Amino acid sequence: MSDRKTILIVGVTGMLGHRIAAAMLARRDCVARALIRPGGYQGEKARRLDELRGRGLQTAEGDLLAPPTLPAACRGVDAIVSAVEGGEEVIVGGQANLIEAADKENVPRMIPSDFSVDPYKLDHDEHASLALRKRTHEAFRGKQVKSTSILQGTFMESAVNPILELVDWDRRTITYWGDGEQPCDFISMTDAAKYTAAAALDDGLSGRLLRVTGDVLTMRDLHALLEEFVGRKLEAQLAGSIEDLRRIIDERKRQDPADQYAYSCYEYVWTMVSGKGKLHPLDNDRYPDIRPITMREFLFRDISRRLVGLRSVLRPMTIRESLARNPSLDWETGISNA
Numbered sequence: 001m002s003d004r005k006t007i008l009i010v011g012v013t014g015m016l017g018h019r020i021a022a023a024m025l026a027r028r029d030c031v032a033r034a035l036i037r038p039g040g041y042q043g044e045k046a047r048r049l050d051e052l053r054g055r056g057l058q059t060a061e062g063d064l065l066a067p068p069t070l071p072a073a074c075r076g077v078d079a080i081v082s083a084v085e086g087g088e089e090v091i092v093g094g095q096a097n098l099i100e101a102a103d104k105e106n107v108p109r110m111i112p113s114d115f116s117v118d119p120y121k122l123d124h125d126e127h128a129s130l131a132l133r134k135r136t137h138e139a140f141r142g143k144q145v146k147s148t149s150i151l152q153g154t155f156m157e158s159a160v161n162p163i164l165e166l167v168d169w170d171r172r173t174i175t176y177w178g179d180g181e182q183p184c185d186f187i188s189m190t191d192a193a194k195y196t197a198a199a200a201l202d203d204g205l206s207g208r209l210l211r212v213t214g215d216v217l218t219m220r221d222l223h224a225l226l227e228e229f230v231g232r233k234l235e236a237q238l239a240g241s242i243e244d245l246r247r248i249i250d251e252r253k254r255q256d257p258a259d260q261y262a263y264s265c266y267e268y269v270w271t272m273v274s275g276k277g278k279l280h281p282l283d284n285d286r287y288p289d290i291r292p293i294t295m296r297e298f299l300f301r302d303i304s305r306r307l308v309g310l311r312s313v314l315r316p317m318t319i320r321e322s323l324a325r326n327p328s329l330d331w332e333t334g335i336s337n338a
């Protein structure tokens with residue numbers, strides 16, 4: 001009998017989830033099983049799944065919103081990684097269903113879909129989507145299955161994408177909120193996945209947080225690096241103070257709290273530039289064999305190599321436009337997830 005641990009990954013057809021599955025399979029010291037939704041996949045998602053299956057990924061059908069489909073997928077599993085994305089229904093309700101099934105099947109540990117700045121330093125109403133993540137953690141109360149929350153900062157892919165409205169490649173501007181001197185945490189999605197795979201196999205993290213990141217830069221540092229990367233000047237757009245940003249978010253929330261697209265990326269930027277979501281202390285030393293890439297390496301090595309990614313980064317889009325055009329857009333490659 002194999003003594004390799006079995007890890008169930010939920011969300012393998014997604015941006016982060018498929019990288020987590022690839023990182024698990026690359027380790028060769030565990031069995032990777034994925035929960036996939038019934039009905040089959042088309043396009044990029046089907047391609048990702050075929051590729052992962054070719055490398056040994058096992059699959060079980062199920063849906064977080066259909067609780068009876070979950071226990072079979074959890075059976076015999078040593079840890080679960082959830083990399084799902086969605087609204088309250090999926091993040092709170094769906095993950096609570098998964099926690100329930102994991103508990104029933106005696107799964108000792110689950111990594112919920114956090115992968116963010118530190119949500120525990122934020123007040124409840126400061127970030128709507130991270131507040132949902134905190135609510136998910138309540139579902140672990142009184143359960144044998146323990147959580148391991150992984151906090152990693154902002155994905156480098158997201159930071160340089162116009163969707164976050166920090167970089168506008170078309171107008172050649174960088175938006176500053178405040179003085180640009182606050183250090184922020186950045187990590188590539190591939191490194192986020194490597195740390196997640198390591199944490200899924202690390203029983204010492206039962207009931208604990210893991211804070212890891214790839215690079216710590218101020219907006220001024222990022223600005224200088226991006227100018228070097230594109231070989232031209234990017235004008236600093238002084239949008240206002242950090243308090244101004246908070247006021248804009250609160251005003252948009254007041255106008256229409258349900259319209260999260262109007263404020264969710266601004267909220268994310270606020271957690272970065274205010275320093276409120278800063279990760280501290282960092283646990284990178286826990287896994288000395290993982291050397292995450294810096295923003296410089298990401299730009300000059302990773303992004304430059306992947307021209308598809310570069311094209312999408314250079315394509316200017318507002319949050320509204322990009323989501324209206326394609327609600328399941330892969331932020332990194334610009335390829336539809338649908």
Ligand SMILES: NC(=O)c1ccc[n+]([C@@H]2O[C@H](COP(=O)([O-])OP(=O)(O)OC[C@H]3O[C@@H](n4cnc5c(N)ncnc54)[C@H](OP(=O)(O)O)[C@@H]3O)[C@@H](O)[C@H]2O)c1
Nearest residue numbers: 011012013014015016037063064084085113116153154155
């Ligand atoms: N720190 C950062 O800068 C940053 C940036 C982006 C994302 N993130 C975080 O990373 C995590 C993953 O995000 P992502 O962008 O990779 O997600 P994504 O690409 O949108 O993928 C979402 C995944 O969730 C699955 N899913 C959704 N509803 C489900 C359900 N009811 N049952 C089973 N599976 C379901 C989807 O499956 P189907 O294919 O079947 O729909 C898909 O595989 C999220 O927590 C997100 O907030 C962090």
